Amino acid sequence: SxxxxxxxxxxxxxxxxxxxxxxxxxxxxxxxxxxxxxxxxxxxxxxxxxRAFDPVTSTRRFRLGLSHIAQMVMLPEILGQFKVLGPGLKVESLDLDGTTAGLLESGQLDLAVGYTFELHNGFFQQRLFAENYSCIVRQGHPRIGDTLSKQQFLDEEHLALIAPATGHSMLDKVLEERGVQRKIAARVSSYLGLEQILVSTDLVAMVPSRLARTLALGDRIKILGLPFPSPTYEVRQYWHERYHHDSGNSWLRKLIFESFTNLPPVFTKLLGSVSSQ
Missing domain, CATH: 1.10.10.10 (Winged helix-like DNA-binding domain superfamily/Winged helix DNA-binding domain)
Structure with missing residues (x-):
């Protein structure tokens, strides 16, 4: 009453x-x-x-925060999975930057995938795989054949990436701690045009090995193992607790985890010190 x-x-x-x-x-x-x-x-x-998520009938548009490298290496695999499992699903990819955490919190991003970045309370994260590095140069480079010595690495001019929200943000620091000093001739904010730059110059680029493998598919780029132990970094996926129980978000997280978790290191034989942890 x-x-x-x-x-x-x-x-x-x-x-x-x-x-x-x-x-x-x-x-x-x-x-x-x-x-x-x-x-x-x-x-x-x-x-x-x-009301459980059904990828077969859903037309949902998933919004992913991805580094440029992840867009080149991981996004094709995700799109291929969508074509098979959910032909009506769509993807929108945004760059990782200082607004990523806020976009995850507000729901403007479903997931972010990349190197560890600062997140406050209320976020979940899940390790996918560890990444290592290789060097790439153009086919027919006048001074570099099928192997790369440490002296060649130090003598040649390099193309470097400025990417604060990726594993590249710690690369120069790690190399400096190991006494390796690159001659940086040019820096770029994206690797999306990397292949064209390299085939037009004699520059060397030190890149994540899975990106190197992707760029080498066109037969204009060759991959070389580093002449010293490779730095590594972990790639993780992140989401906000507001969407932890969302059935669509949960389905996407599971798909990405099963597709990319514990991928074996690339060029393990060349990079003998690479850790798969």
């Missing part, structure tokens, strides 16, 4: 009145019954189960 009193006060209507047949709903309450039934249905566990 106390709760009924609160509802009567809230709606400004008696809601239930006594009649010769007992309590009966007022016309106002009868008009609410349909909405109340729908609300109860939506909150029921059975309804939640019925």
């Amino acid at each position: 106390i709760r009924l009193g609160h509802l009567r006060q809230h709606f400004g209507d008696p809601l239930l009145v006594r009649t010769s047949s007992g309590l009966m709903a007022t016309p106002f309450l009868e008009g609410l019954i349909g909405d109340i039934e729908r609300a109860i249905k939506l909150l029921s566990p059975e309804e939640s189960a019925r």
